[in-house]
Amino acid sequence: xxxxxxxVVSVEHNETWFNELKKSLPSNIQIILKTDTxxxxxxxxxxxxxxxxxxxxxxxRNECIHNALIALTEQGVIVLDDSERSDYTGGIKExxxxxxxxxxxxxxxxxxxxxxxxxxxxxxxxxxxx
Numbered sequence: 785x786x787x788x789x790x791x792v793v794s795v796e797h798n799e800t801w802f803n804e805l806k807k808s809l810p811s812n813i814q815i816i817l818k819t820d821t822x823x824x825x826x827x828x829x830x831x832x833x834x835x836x837x838x839x840x841x842x843x844x845r846n847e848c849i850h851n852a853l854i855a856l857t858e859q860g861v862i863v864l865d866d867s868e869r870s871d872y873t874g875g876i877k878e879x880x881x882x883x884x885x886x887x888x889x890x891x892x893x894x895x896x897x898x899x900x901x902x903x904x905x906x907x908x909x910x911x912x913x914x
Contacts, residue, residue: 785837786810793831797824797843824848828855836911840875841865849875853882859911867903879905887914 785792792813796802802817809815818824825847828838838852840862849872852862862879864872867888880886884905893900906914 786813789837793833793835795824795827795842797821825851828852831855834860836860837863839863839865845872846875846878850878853878857911859907859909861910861912862905863902864905865902866900868899868901876903883907 786809790812794805794813794815795818796805796815797817797819799817799819802815806815816827818827821844824842825844828835828848829851833855834857835852835855836857836859838856838860840848840852841864842848845864845866849862849864856862862884864876864879866872867876868890876886884907887904887906889902889904890899892898904912904914906912
């Protein structure tokens with residue numbers, strides 16, 4: 785993402801992964817460590833920023849989806865990784881109840897022998913032009 789956008793904000797909950805990532809990040813990426821799950825999922829709303837693209841791919845995804853909807857710009861999109869999982873039905877329902885359409889990308893992930901899905905949720909006049 786860093787090569788295609790002005791800035792990236794990433795919130796990580798795993799300290800080992802956080803320390804590995806921060807070794808080689810470009811200057812337009814801000815990475816934040818939140819090991820407490822409540823702090824992790826609420827960071828996006830507490831940052832008082834609005835985002836055009838929010839990628840949800842970590843812990844507490846339903847809570848992260850709920851908070852992402854608060855922090856999303858009018859033209860913003862949400863990308864949900866592993867959207868085929870039944871655990872995320874509540875979050876997906878909340879997104880769709882707010883008028884978002886969905887675009888699913890199905891395929892085999894590296895090292896996994898079953899189909900996986902990543903879904904882009906968008907509204908009319910979104911920043912991706914879809």
